[in-house]
Amino acid sequence: MRLRGKKFLGLFLLVIFFLSFFILEFNFAQQVTQEEQEEIIQAKEDQEKIIPSPQNIKESTGIYVFVAWMWIAIFVLIYILRLKIREVDRLLKLRFLSAKKK
């Protein structure tokens, strides 16, 4: 019974020993693959690289609204300018024709 108890204790300690590699994260036995290593380096690099972008939903909405309004304003202004061009070109043509008649 005592022997069984010792065997049980030995087996229990062995299981704990193996489990400890996973539970306690003993680094000396941890094998890091090449891909994992690259991922760690990439993550570190990403932390140090500043990629500008809107910080929150309010900012990003503001930016999208600004871009939309900007393009609407541009197309409206282009439409007005096209009308103006047509007008000044017609005036030029009329002046040209009246000068020719003289």
Next chain:
Amino acid sequence: MKTGIQSWLDERFGLSIITKFLKEKTVPQHKHSIWYYTGSAILIFFTIQIITGFMLVFYYKPTLEGANESVARIMTEVPLGWIIRSVHSWASSFMIAFVFIHLLSTWLTKSYRNPRELTWMSGVFLLVVTLLSGFTGYLLPWDDLSLSATKVGTDIPSSIPLVGVWVTKFLRGGEDVTGDTLTRFFGFHVSIIPVFMFILLGVHIYLIQKQGMSLPLSAEAKKEKVREIPFWPNFVYREMIVWLLLLGILFSLAIFFPPSLDKAADLMAPAPEGIKPEWYFLFLFQTLKIFPANIFFLPGDTLAVFLILVVGIMFFFLPLIDNKPAERKGRIITVIALVVIGYAVVMTVWSLL
């Protein structure tokens, strides 16, 4: 009908001479007229560069310790700082692209011919100054990539015999790229180069106004009277449409594709792999790369730099070389122009692969 302020200003500055000139100025209309819009587009981008540059200089610190940190601050803390930096960066690329297009269109339409030789020469100077502005601005964020690219870029003149080493030392402010180079490049970027650019722009614009808009050789050869429209308002309205579209594209790109910032450069660290300059130097970079180490007992890089210099000098004196543009010689030069454009595109693409 002049208002009180207009009369007051006219009495003091004589503005009526300018307004009279603009009212009388005409622009020819033909199938190559589209190239006329590139000149004013460059001016628009230059103005944006000045305005955004002023904004950035309020926060930028041109020191070894402060440069990268201050750019990071502009991008993360300053309100809309990242957009202003992005617009500055994209506008520089747009400006250089339009300077290239403007010069190449002038080359292909042979608009540099007599009496516009000096207009062309001032334009080539402006191209060089614009490229220098881009090159000096590239170092200012002081990250690994900009440091390595500057090391490579400032090393190129050292291949020139006699003066080369001195030029490299002058650019770097010493033997190597250090904090002194950063301070020096900042000085070039914000004061010396803009002053030269303003002077050259003044000369260039004056010459264009003095000589008038040139006609392409093909339009002149027909000997028919080309239709002309008044500069104000007919042509300016048309230009405004181009400006609006370009501004829309510029702001959209700046907002959706802002340039990132790497960690501060380490002077002791080895150069990172795959260093490449900005897109406008890629064809020169690839040209230097493909040259072998030695050609007929001569160092390959010296020969490459020498050839680039010769081509540059010939490009500057092109109006004097191509003095008979309508004849066979002129046609050969047009073919050479197309080959040069093709070469630059192929080299740029090759470098990107």
